[in-house]
Amino acid sequence: MAAAADSSGDGGTSSGEKTIVLVSSDNSARFEVREAAALLSQTVRRMIDEAGADASGDGITLPDVDAKTLAKVLEYCNKHAPASSSSSAAEAAPPAEGEEDLERFDREFVRVDMGTLYSLVTAASYLKIEGLLNLTCQTIADMIKGKTPEQIRKTLGITSEFTPEEEDEVRRENAWAF
Amino acid sequence: MDWSTLPDYVVRLVSGRLHDPLDFLRLRAVCRAWRSAAAFPPPFLPWLLACPCTAHPSDPTAAALSFSLASGAVRSVVAPSSSHRLLGPTRSHLLLSDNPRLLLLNPLTGARLPLPDSPFPASSPVIQGYLVPTADHSPAPVVLCNAKKLYFHFCHPDPAKGGPTGLGVGDGDGWAELPVPGLVAENIFHNGKLYVCDDQGHVMVFDAATLAVLGAVPPPLTQATPPRRDAFDCTALVPYGDELLCVIRHFGKDGRGELLEDCGSLKVHRLDMEIGQGHDQLTQLPRWVQMRSIGDRVLFIGLFQGFSFNASDFHGFKGHCIYFFKLERDKRSSIYRFSSMEDGHTEELPGPWMHACTWFVPSLS
Numbered sequence: 001m002a003a004a005a006d007s008s009g010d011g012g013t014s015s016g017e018k019t020i021v022l023v024s025s026d027n028s029a030r031f032e033v034r035e036a037a038a039l040l041s042q043t044v045r046r047m048i049d050e051a052g053a054d055a056s057g058d059g060i061t062l063p064d065v066d067a068k069t070l071a072k073v074l075e076y077c078n079k080h081a082p083a084s085s086s087s088s089a090a091e092a093a094p095p096a097e098g099e100e101d102l103e104r105f106d107r108e109f110v111r112v113d114m115g116t117l118y119s120l121v122t123a124a125s126y127l128k129i130e131g132l133l134n135l136t137c138q139t140i141a142d143m144i145k146g147k148t149p150e151q152i153r154k155t156l157g158i159t160s161e162f163t164p165e166e167e168d169e170v171r172r173e174n175a176w177a178f
Numbered sequence: 179m180d181w182s183t184l185p186d187y188v189v190r191l192v193s194g195r196l197h198d199p200l201d202f203l204r205l206r207a208v209c210r211a212w213r214s215a216a217a218f219p220p221p222f223l224p225w226l227l228a229c230p231c232t233a234h235p236s237d238p239t240a241a242a243l244s245f246s247l248a249s250g251a252v253r254s255v256v257a258p259s260s261s262h263r264l265l266g267p268t269r270s271h272l273l274l275s276d277n278p279r280l281l282l283l284n285p286l287t288g289a290r291l292p293l294p295d296s297p298f299p300a301s302s303p304v305i306q307g308y309l310v311p312t313a314d315h316s317p318a319p320v321v322l323c324n325a326k327k328l329y330f331h332f333c334h335p336d337p338a339k340g341g342p343t344g345l346g347v348g349d350g351d352g353w354a355e356l357p358v359p360g361l362v363a364e365n366i367f368h369n370g371k372l373y374v375c376d377d378q379g380h381v382m383v384f385d386a387a388t389l390a391v392l393g394a395v396p397p398p399l400t401q402a403t404p405p406r407r408d409a410f411d412c413t414a415l416v417p418y419g420d421e422l423l424c425v426i427r428h429f430g431k432d433g434r435g436e437l438l439e440d441c442g443s444l445k446v447h448r449l450d451m452e453i454g455q456g457h458d459q460l461t462q463l464p465r466w467v468q469m470r471s472i473g474d475r476v477l478f479i480g481l482f483q484g485f486s487f488n489a490s491d492f493h494g495f496k497g498h499c500i501y502f503f504k505l506e507r508d509k510r511s512s513i514y515r516f517s518s519m520e521d522g523h524t525e526e527l528p529g530p531w532m533h534a535c536t537w538f539v540p541s542l543s
Binding site for chain 2 (some may be wrong): 114115118119121122125133136137138140141144145146147148149152153156157158159160161162168170173174
């Protein structure tokens with residue numbers, strides 16, 4: 001089954017299903033994907049609605065998503081997209097198995113470095129892909145659990161930028177909780 | 179890549195998945211942007227509390243231990259003094275007794291709310307007490323009881339509002355005595371009514387405002403095996419939305435006299451009151467009806483009471499489950515999860531090294 005999106009794109013054209021071309025921000029890569037996969041993004045859906053029926057001919061440019069991230073995002077979309085009506089027998093897996101399979105895929109999908117995770121969560125937020133946003137936020141939450149604020153800042157490379165008054169308030173709030 | 183510039187709603191999606199108050203507070207302490215984005219906490223999963231100072235009666239800084247189900251962290255919760263005794267399961271506040279003084283304490287914030295003195299005499303002191311908040315924030319009473327009497331009091335400072343409700347203490351100390359006909363075992367306040375179980379498993383239902391008896395419920399039908407002298411059932415009363423459930427745990431003694439629980443035999447019943455449909459026919463009497471599944475909810479039960487959550491409010495938490503704990507011989511608590519689907523499978527979860535006595539739902543307010 002052609003699950004991975006690549007720049008040559010082989011979407012679902014062989015089964016005659018509609019495909020959409022998505023272009024990364026630096027114009028360096030074009031991805032042809034099944035419509036069902038592309039429409040997991042509410043942003044893409046809106047762009048298509050606003051631009052009219054012929055927009056997908058030229059490809060939809062996504063100014064905020066680079067090529068590497070777009071490839072990874074489409075990997076998620078292709079896996080999670082609903083099967084189209086013209087799906088082959090191989091795609092029609094029974095629901096229970098499909099769910100476990102998806103969970104395993106999701107677990108592996110987020111085993112990435114912090115930079116990639118950051119790109120994924122911002123892309124999911126810009127593209128408004130609910131499933132991917134929930135998955136990445138849960139991954140970030142799981143990473144935060146049990147860490148002190150200093151450890152979280154160190155892992156993510158954040159500086160707190162608190163004013164002295166805010167520092168006091170934070171210290172007080174945490175002090176009584178401990 | 180600057181994590182502090184994540185959109186506010188994304189930070190909220192993350193903070194909404196931190197079901198332990200300390201994880202939530204730590205996220206708020208990371209940077210200014212995250213702090214202002216994560217203004218409201220998500221619902222918190224319960225902690226398991228140990229009885230304070232049973233192991234160290236001479237320790238003046240008596241502390242209870244808490245175990246967080248969400249994070250697995252064990253920490254100390256300081257009781258005001260070694261003479262304070264934890265009365266029973268509550269939600270965000272602990273109900274402590276220093277006979278005759280009573281106190282509601284939020285162990286996270288340290289906020290203390292005094293209550294009128296206990297109406298029980300020193301010779302026959304209060305054994306259990308609780309304050310179960312209502313789902314719709316209508317007034318909930320503090321309830322105190324021992325084996326023979328039950329008192330309750332609506333005129334207390336509202337923990338959620340952080341101050342007296344404005345109602346005066348009233349005549350005497352404002353404790354109302356419930357006219358219970360027999361002994362008092364498990365009991366609970368729910369939806370304006372007090373449900374009191376006696377030692378035979380019969381439940382009387384009282385209207386909390388008028389003290390009128392609204393009904394009497396016979397014990398749930400159990401298997402027809404003759405009751406063994408050394409076996410007994412423990413009933414936990416659990417509010418479940420507008421309904422009331424009871425969860426029955428069966429205990430027996432093994433050959434060496436040790437208390438053993440048959441974990442696979444958890445039974446859940448729902449109270450069917452059918453009020454107002456006439457009581458002259460047998461089928462119209464209130465009764466317990468066994469439930470095969472608890473739906474997409476999670477129940478947490480102690481020995482006498484419990485509470486229920488919607489599983490969908492907690493990410494990654496599966497519904498149809500009942501969480502309970504019991505003591506093992508060497509004082510290590512075991513937490514069990516009973517799945518109320520057809521197979522009724524019970525699974526032991528890793529538990530803390532402590533003498534657990536109640537679930538507790540932490541709150542930051």
